[in-house]
Amino acid sequence: MNGFTVQNEVLTFIAEGQQQNVNLRGCFDMEADEHLPVGDIQVKRVITHFHDLCVGDLAFLAMAIGMNNSAGAHCVHCKRPAKSFDCQQIGPQDMRTKASLTESLNECNRNRHRASVRNWHGVNHLGLLDIDPQRIIVPMLHCPKGLVDKVLESFKDWVIAEAEMLPAESNLVRDAYANATAIHMQAKETERLAGQGGNSPEAIALFKEAKSAKVAARREEKKAKNNFDDMAKCHRARLYSLSQRFDNIFRDNGIKKEHHHGGKYNGVNCIRIMEKSEDMFKQFATETKQRKIPTLNDVDIDSKCQQCARMMGLMDVMWSSVRGIDAGLLPTDDQVARLRKALSEGKTLWIQMKISTRQPKWHMTFDGHLLHQVIAHGGIADKADDAIEFQHQILMKLRDRCRSVTSFQRREGCMQRELRRRKSPEIQSHIEDWELV
Amino acid sequence: MAQKEVNRIDKDVGLHDQMPNAIFKSHTLEWSTTAGMNREKKLPEHYCYWNADLLVEVAAEIDLLYHRVFLEKLNSNAVTCDPFDCGAPGFTNKPGIIVLFGGDHGQGACLCSMKLNFSSPQQRKERKELNWRCPTMQIASIDCSKDSFELLLNTVMPSIKSHLMSL
Numbered sequence: 001m002n003g004f005t006v007q008n009e010v011l012t013f014i015a016e017g018q019q020q021n022v023n024l025r026g027c028f029d030m031e032a033d034e035h036l037p038v039g040d041i042q043v044k045r046v047i048t049h050f051h052d053l054c055v056g057d058l059a060f061l062a063m064a065i066g067m068n069n070s071a072g073a074h075c076v077h078c079k080r081p082a083k084s085f086d087c088q089q090i091g092p093q094d095m096r097t098k099a100s101l102t103e104s105l106n107e108c109n110r111n112r113h114r115a116s117v118r119n120w121h122g123v124n125h126l127g128l129l130d131i132d133p134q135r136i137i138v139p140m141l142h143c144p145k146g147l148v149d150k151v152l153e154s155f156k157d158w159v160i161a162e163a164e165m166l167p168a169e170s171n172l173v174r175d176a177y178a179n180a181t182a183i184h185m186q187a188k189e190t191e192r193l194a195g196q197g198g199n200s201p202e203a204i205a206l207f208k209e210a211k212s213a214k215v216a217a218r219r220e221e222k223k224a225k226n227n228f229d230d231m232a233k234c235h236r237a238r239l240y241s242l243s244q245r246f247d248n249i250f251r252d253n254g255i256k257k258e259h260h261h262g263g264k265y266n267g268v269n270c271i272r273i274m275e276k277s278e279d280m281f282k283q284f285a286t287e288t289k290q291r292k293i294p295t296l297n298d299v300d301i302d303s304k305c306q307q308c309a310r311m312m313g314l315m316d317v318m319w320s321s322v323r324g325i326d327a328g329l330l331p332t333d334d335q336v337a338r339l340r341k342a343l344s345e346g347k348t349l350w351i352q353m354k355i356s357t358r359q360p361k362w363h364m365t366f367d368g369h370l371l372h373q374v375i376a377h378g379g380i381a382d383k384a385d386d387a388i389e390f391q392h393q394i395l396m397k398l399r400d401r402c403r404s405v406t407s408f409q410r411r412e413g414c415m416q417r418e419l420r421r422r423k424s425p426e427i428q429s430h431i432e433d434w435e436l437v
Numbered sequence: 438m439a440q441k442e443v444n445r446i447d448k449d450v451g452l453h454d455q456m457p458n459a460i461f462k463s464h465t466l467e468w469s470t471t472a473g474m475n476r477e478k479k480l481p482e483h484y485c486y487w488n489a490d491l492l493v494e495v496a497a498e499i500d501l502l503y504h505r506v507f508l509e510k511l512n513s514n515a516v517t518c519d520p521f522d523c524g525a526p527g528f529t530n531k532p533g534i535i536v537l538f539g540g541d542h543g544q545g546a547c548l549c550s551m552k553l554n555f556s557s558p559q560q561r562k563e564r565k566e567l568n569w570r571c572p573t574m575q576i577a578s579i580d581c582s583k584d585s586f587e588l589l590l591n592t593v594m595p596s597i598k599s600h601l602m603s604l
Contacts, residue, residue: 046499046520049533050604056539060584064540068586125586128594129538130602137537329562330526378526378558387552387573388539395575396544408485408580409461416459416489416575417452420497423572424450425505 074122277312328381451497491600523557
């Protein structure tokens with residue numbers, strides 16, 4: 001770089017049209033090295049551009065672009081709300097951009113007087129950061145966690161609703177919920193048929209009657225569902241329940257729930273679940289057959305367990321392609337084709353299994369955002385959110401070490417110094433030597 | 438290790454008096470009221486947080502990397518200060534490096550970190566090391582039980598936003 005001067009131990013140069021000053025005393029030990037060849041100093045541009053990308057959990061990413069409290073109901077990459085997830089194609093007009101965020105915010109502000117409008121396409125604030133939504137990377141740690149959890153939840157719901165032999169009292173609650181659901185479905189059908197009756201006063205009266213019957217049936221179903229959910233929660237905590245037996249199988253396979261994850265499995269456990277799904281679901285099927293209701297046959301149980309195992313297996317293929325160094329960095333056309341196939345098969349199976357698709361994590365994975373990013377960024381294995389998550393583990397150890405320091409500033413200062421010192425090549429070689437010994 | 442040695446290492450890794458320190462502050466968050474019956478308003482909470490000077494942190498990482506490169510090339514005759522610009526897929530028109538910024542709440546703190554991919558994906562794939570020359574550093578933290586929009590807006594984010602733009 002031309003046009004730099006060194007005067008009074010201060011280096012002055014022009015970068016991006018602005019004058020920059022660097023105090024050399026901060027960079028060199030001027031007292032120790034009196035003969036520092038100041039005249040030989042050169043200024044060289046070492047990095048031309050910093051291309052920023054954003055990662056993190058969905059709530060953080062949504063807040064970063066001004067979608068407060070919308071992370072569960074809207075996508076951060078496109079304008080689709082949860083009810084429009086499971087789509088074949090996302091057009092360029094649907095994608096979020098910085099300009100579309102501003103438009104949505106303006107529209108939200110114009111409609112703020114309406115109590116029903118809390119956001120517009122999910123946007124309700126100015127973004128915390130000035131980032132392009134297309135530079136948000138699909139969270140590769142949080143997405144599989146959410147999807148694995150959803151499949152397990154759906155399997156456990158099926159077990160308690162349709163397969164497990166329950167004590168008499170709990171069985172009554174389950175039957176009541178099943179009846180209420182059937183009545184609600186019937187009321188809906190009656191309302192639909194009444195709606196086709198024409199415009200005569202009798203038909204209108206019939207329609208109104210059917211509508212009120214449907215509302216009442218829906219209310220009853222909701223009440224029955226609440227009772228059923230309470231019963232299921234209590235039942236799962238009982239030692240003899242299938243849920244507890246499933247937990248034992250998980251533990252036998254080295255998969256443990258952690259209390260700070262709200263009773264859900266962490267990233268490492270989710271990877272293990274995907275890897276060992278075939279064996280584990282065989283064991284789940286055996287356990288279920290031992291405690292099944294008499295009307296359910298073994299073929300149905302096997303079929304359900306195989307479906308779940310296949311879903312987990314497909315997710316394993318998908319995420320190992322995205323995260324692994326071989327297919328996750330600069331993937332070949334074959335590797336991309338394999339990922340595309342696994343995504344397509346996974347999506348079809350998920351829909352066959354009738355698991356809800358109204359989750360942004362599902363939408364990002366199966367509706368094309370993940371594949372698009374893998375192709376556009378030449379693989380995203382080196383852009384995973386676990387780099388951020390890993391910092392929590394380092395910090396936890398350091399906090400434990402500095403627990404006696406009560407002042408926040410001193411404690412955090414100590415931790416930062418420690419982290420920085422660890423990066424010194426000299427310290428690293430000392431650590432390596434010590435580890436060898 | 439002697440204090441002089443520690444000071445020297447500190448200077449090597451960018452910990453010296455002339456460098457600006459992280460900014461430590463605190464913020465009191467007033468929780469919103471609730472219309473629910475028999476529900477008392479949650480008391481305001483006091484949060485401590487810090488923001489590092491992002492540009493200084495990045496500069497320190499670049500220094501450290503050159504330090505390592507020079508050590509590796511110590512025995513060779515030509516030690517040059519090569520640029521780090523590497524091909525970043527997705528940004529083919531502009532040479533540069535990928536910077537990954539992110540945040541997440543966990544274990545009583547909301548951390549914001551940054552990862553600098555100084556090496557190209559080709560180099561890392563050849564070495565079979567996903568994070569070779571890709572240091573991660575913390576740039577901000579809030580001691581809080583939950584991260585909310587208001588909290589982030591009033592604490593670490595304004596500073597990060599301006600630093601990211603400067604970067």
